[in-house]
Amino acid sequence: MLKYPKPQQNGNNKKPAFNIYWMYAIILLSLFALFYFQDASQTKEVDWTAFEKAALAGDLKKVMVLSEAGIAEGFVTDEGAKKHKFDTSDDFDGDKKIKTIIPSTDKIQDKIDSWNATLSAEGKPTITVTYEKGSDLMKLFWYFGPILLLVIFMVFMSKRMTGGSGGGGIFNVGKSRATVFDKNNGTPVTFKDVAGLAEAKVEIEEIVEFLKNPQRYTELGAKIPKGALLVGPPGTGKTLLAKAVAGEANVPFLSMSGSDFVEMFVGVGAARVRDLFKQAKEKAPCIVFIDEIDAVGRARGKNPNMGSNDERENTLNQMLTEMDGFGSNNGVIILAATNRADMLDKALLRPGRFDRQIYVDLPELTDRMEIFNVHLRRIKVNSKLDVEQLARQTQGFSGADIANVCNEAALIAARNNKKTVDWNDFMAAIDRIVGGLEKRSRIITDEEKFSIATHEAGHATISWMTQYGNPLVKVTIVPRGRALGAAWYAPEARQIIPTQALLDTMCGLLGGRAAEDLFTGQVGTGASDDLEKCTKIARSLVLVYGMSDRLPNLNYNDSTGQEYGFTKPYSDETAKIIDEEVKRIVNEQYERAKDILRKYSAEHNRIRDLLVEKEVIFHADVEVILGPRKWKSRTDEIIEINKKEEEKRHELEMSDKKDTSEDDTPPPFSKG
Structure with a gap:
């Protein structure tokens, strides 16, 4: 069982993580304080003469002097409020002030004393005086604080939206988002971690060697290619190969995805391309890697008004200019990866830009063995496990699929409380990945079970x-995923x-439907996937490969997707012939499947009955x-290996039983 080390935590560097809800809480508290501390009084500004006149008339009951601000506020009486035309309705109960x-702040007290002496002589109430040293700064904060917090919040959100963690906010949107790997910040992946891909690694290693030792090539007048395009199906290791280049090269490595150039703002993509190449020139010699370049390098449309994206095309034009323009990019090598090379613009693939196209195909037998050996390093496997047989059983698997097989096998072994991962776990993992999870709990009637066995036996007999x-x-007739049964090849x-x-x-695909028709008298819906695949092959025979008798040597398919657009490259009469030819080919193979099943009906029924019994x-x-099969081919080797593997597995099971028996007495031999 795999044990992963716990991440180390440094207690001295603990910092509270910023939470966006803090900003919400501060804004709510500010609004609450603004409402709670709001000055509900009525205030009118007057000149000093009017203020003194109101004081001598007995209209003020209290004066508050703000000495630092040089302001005096007088609280008027009810009679004074009527004189100065304040709101005296019952709905308003706040203070009424004149300001x-x-x-002169030094003589204000003498002035108030003279007012009180005059009021006392006339028999009127005197004025109470209070002094405060405060200013209007706090009031300004309560008035403008929430607005300031809102501005800070908007600036913060603009940084988050544009990814501007390095400062600049929205003004930093045109900067390149490339991840830089150098000597201090490298990747742990090297060429040793890349199994298979021998031909691709030769060309990639040559680029790395040129950056390390350029004199070896320049002395002979050679020039290194400016760009290399990694092309291949998904999961074959294109990105992993680029990571290995970053781990092997002693030069800066700038990695960026093609979708990072695309943005909702006009001109941002081209600006990011310029900034990316500017960084690359400053760090030269270096390598620039663009993953999934088809996101930005797709072929430009011939009609700009019909479905063409001007912003994406501007980005592509800028990239073409930077890769081979008037400027010099000496020491900058471009690597890119895609699984849709047919969609790329032709100007991007010409010599001088991407000089080399490195095809990363699905791994062959020896490559799959190497890939298995890489992924099995961290898995506790049975010592008797044959890696070559695993490689033969995974024909057509990519490197990512093989990694998934190894992981699934380890999970299955752990689920069954095994100490090591053996052959059966890997076979179960392959079945799980190809067909889906086994669903033995699904309720199937005897009639459905008989029909499924008939269908799968038809496939097996025809093949x-x-x-x-x-x-x-x-x-198998055990349900897996969406399939009720399956034949594995x-x-x-x-x-x-x-x-x-x-x-x-096609005949093998139609064998299941033909068996149902012959031996049950009716057909079901279980052959929909077989019919879809069969129809696609028939249409490819006619439209792509030119193998039709009535339309020989013609190809109506456009692999680039740029030629035909919304029109079809053939007339209505030809379309009718295509439909007739597809129908004829499918019907001929269906009748052929029926003829084979009629000839071997007894054998088919025995396979069906055995399936019903054993599943x-x-x-x-x-x-x-x-x-034995009549036709000898390269597949005979695989068949013989499968036989030997069955015998080996049987011997392994017998040896396990022998080891777990209580006594050492061998079981008696029986002629079975």
Whole structure:
């Protein structure tokens, strides 16, 4: 069982993480304070003469002197409020004040004493005096504090939206978002961690070697390619190969995704391209890696008014200019990765920009063995595990698929409380990834079980009896994922597929539906996926490969997606012929499947009955019923290996039983 070390925590560097709700709380408290401390009084500004006149008339009951501000506020009586026309309704119960600027703060007390002497002589109430040293700064804060906090909040949100953690906010939106790897901040991935991809690594290693030792090439007058494009299906290791370059090269490595150039603001993409190459020139020699470049490098439309994105095209134009413009980019090498090279603009692929296109295909047998060995380093596997057989059982798997197989096998072994991961765990993992999770709890009636067994037995019989049928591994009627049953094959790797191989594949796909029609008298909905695949192959025969009798040597497919647009490259009459040819090819293979099943009906029924009984049967079980295959090919090696693996697994199970038995007495031999 894998144990991962706990992350180390440094208690001296603990900092409270910023929470956006703090800002909300501060704004709410400010608004509450503004409401609570709001001055509910009525205030009118008057000159000093009017203020003194009101004091001598007995209209003021209290005077508050703000000495530092040089202001005096007089609280008027009810009679004074009527004279100065204040709101005297019952709805308002706040203070009523008049405010003035004091001519001299030093003599204000003498002035108030003279007012009180005059009021006392006339028999009127005197004025109470209070002094405060405060100013209007606090009032200004309560008035303008919430607005200031709102401005701070908007600036903070603009930084978060534009990713401007380095300052600048919205003015930093045109800056490049490239991640820089250098000697101090490198990646732990090296070429040793990249299994397979021998040809791709040779070209990539040459680029790294040029950056490390350029004199070796320049002495002979050679020039390193300015750019290399990694092309291949998803999961084959394009990005991993670029990470290995970053780990191996002793030069700065700038990594960026193609979608990072695209932004809602006009001109941002081109600005980021300029900034990226500006950084690269400053750090030269260096490597720039753009992942998923098809997000920005897609072919420009011929009609700008029909579905063309001007901002994306401006970004692409700027990239083309930077890669091979009037300026010099000496020492800057561009790496890019995509799985849609056919969608890229032709100007991007010409020599001088991306000089090399490095194809990263699905791994071959030896490559898959190397990939398994890399991922099995961290897994406790059984010492008897045969990695070569695992590689043979994963034909067509990518590197990411193989990594997933290893992880799933470890999870399955841990679920079953095993100490090591063995062959059965890997087989279960492959079944889990290809077909989905086993669903034995799904309720299936006996009639449905019989129909599913008939269907899968039809697939197995047809694939066995056709020349180019894929080698059978096992057949199951246990539901997995969305499938109620499945036949597992080990497809033969072919570089060129002959016409008969495509027809045999179609015949095998239609074998399940044909078996239902022949042996149950009715067809069900379980063959929808088979019919979809079969129809696609038939249309490819006619439209792509030019293998139709009535439309030979014609290809109506545009692999670049730029030629035909909304129109079809053939007439309505040709479209009718295409439909007729597709229908003819499918019907011919369906009748052919029926003929084969009629000839081997007894064998088919035995396979069906065995499936109903055991639910899962293997290659050896089918060989006992149908006999050895008539056609010899490279797949015979795989079949023989499967046989040996079955025997090896049986011996392993017997040895495990022997080890767990209480006594050492061998079991008696029986002729079975």
